[in-house]
Amino acid sequence: MKNVLLILMLAFASALGGYWTYYRCATAPARAMLTEQGGEMQWLRHEYHLSDAQFARVEQVHREYTPKCDLMCGNIMKANARLDQLISANKSVTPEVSAAMKECLAVQNECREAMLGHVYAVGSEMSPADGARYLEMMKARIVEPALGHSAAISESSK
Amino acid sequence: MNSSTNDNITSRLQAWTVDPDVPPSFQREVWQRIADRQTAREEAFWPQLVQWVSAQLARPRYAMALVAVSLTASIGVAHIQAQDTNAKLGKQLEARYATSVDPLAMMAR
Numbered sequence: 001m002k003n004v005l006l007i008l009m010l011a012f013a014s015a016l017g018g019y020w021t022y023y024r025c026a027t028a029p030a031r032a033m034l035t036e037q038g039g040e041m042q043w044l045r046h047e048y049h050l051s052d053a054q055f056a057r058v059e060q061v062h063r064e065y066t067p068k069c070d071l072m073c074g075n076i077m078k079a080n081a082r083l084d085q086l087i088s089a090n091k092s093v094t095p096e097v098s099a100a101m102k103e104c105l106a107v108q109n110e111c112r113e114a115m116l117g118h119v120y121a122v123g124s125e126m127s128p129a130d131g132a133r134y135l136e137m138m139k140a141r142i143v144e145p146a147l148g149h150s151a152a153i154s155e156s157s158k
Numbered sequence: 159m160n161s162s163t164n165d166n167i168t169s170r171l172q173a174w175t176v177d178p179d180v181p182p183s184f185q186r187e188v189w190q191r192i193a194d195r196q197t198a199r200e201e202a203f204w205p206q207l208v209q210w211v212s213a214q215l216a217r218p219r220y221a222m223a224l225v226a227v228s229l230t231a232s233i234g235v236a237h238i239q240a241q242d243t244n245a246k247l248g249k250q251l252e253a254r255y256a257t258s259v260d261p262l263a264m265m266a267r
Contacts (some may be wrong), residue, residue: 005214007221015232024231026240030247040258042249065259070259080265098266111261119260136250141260 057125065118072111079104104142114141 029046033039041062045055059085083100090097123131181187214220257263 001212004215007215007224010221011225011228015228017234018229019236023240023243026237026249029242030244030251033251034247040251040255043248044255047252048247062259069261069264071257073264076261076265091218108262115260138256138259141256143265 012019048126048134050126050130054125058122061118061121064114065114065121069118071109072114075107076104076111079107110144 033042033046036042041055041059043059044050050058079100083097083104084098086094086100115138119135119142121137123134125131126134215224
């Protein structure tokens with residue numbers, strides 16, 4: 001009876017150990033990407049099967065785009081803040097408010113255009129199939145920027 | 159066998175009556191005994207099973223098989239759960255990437 005208990009304990013321990021080891025190993029790359037700086041770029045590389053050369057070019061495109069993106073973000077904030085201020089200061093849609101609203105839309109449109117340009121540039125570095133999938137994922141953010149985009153197409157979500 | 163003998167047997171059989179001396183609790187006792195036996199059989203199942211498993215596990219071949227099956231099953235479950243976790247983490251990374259190139263999403267962050 002003692003031996004049987006020992007065997008049962010051994011089976012339980014090996015099952016527990018096997019589970020823990022496999023789970024940790026299988027999820028380690030994704031967990032590492034999530035915690036490390038720039039993990040999203042590693043995700044892009046993995047998700048869209050980029051070779052070293054492709055990834056280097058994509059990184060270059062991304063590096064060039066990042067300052068523009070930050071600048072656009074700042075412009076949107078400024079335009080929004082101005083509109084916010086004018087909405088509070090007025091009681092009707094004055095020409096000034098109307099102009100501020102147009103300015104907001106113009107800045108947002110400029111951002112969407114720049115983003116689309118970046119998406120095309122990144123997608124062109126990928127294989128045709130991956131490029132199409134990448135465009136599909138990003139398209140939803142450009143067409144409907146206000147949505148949460150939880151339905152974006154991703155290989156890992158299939 | 160002739161006809162008079164047959165008639166004799168028939169008349170005896172017709173005259174024969176059975177008057178068993180059955181105690182009033184007979185029926186109840188029978189059912190009680192059936193229930194007792196059933197309970198005893200059910201109670202004996204688990205000790206017997208434990209005894210059988212113990213006997214089997216005493217053999218190294220079966221002990222190894224149990225360990226191997228447990229390990230395989232646990233890895234199978236871990237594989238399914240890891241896939242699920244990876245899909246969730248992938249979604250988070252996808253959103254993070256999209257936010258890094260989307261000024262409007264950056265604003266909402």
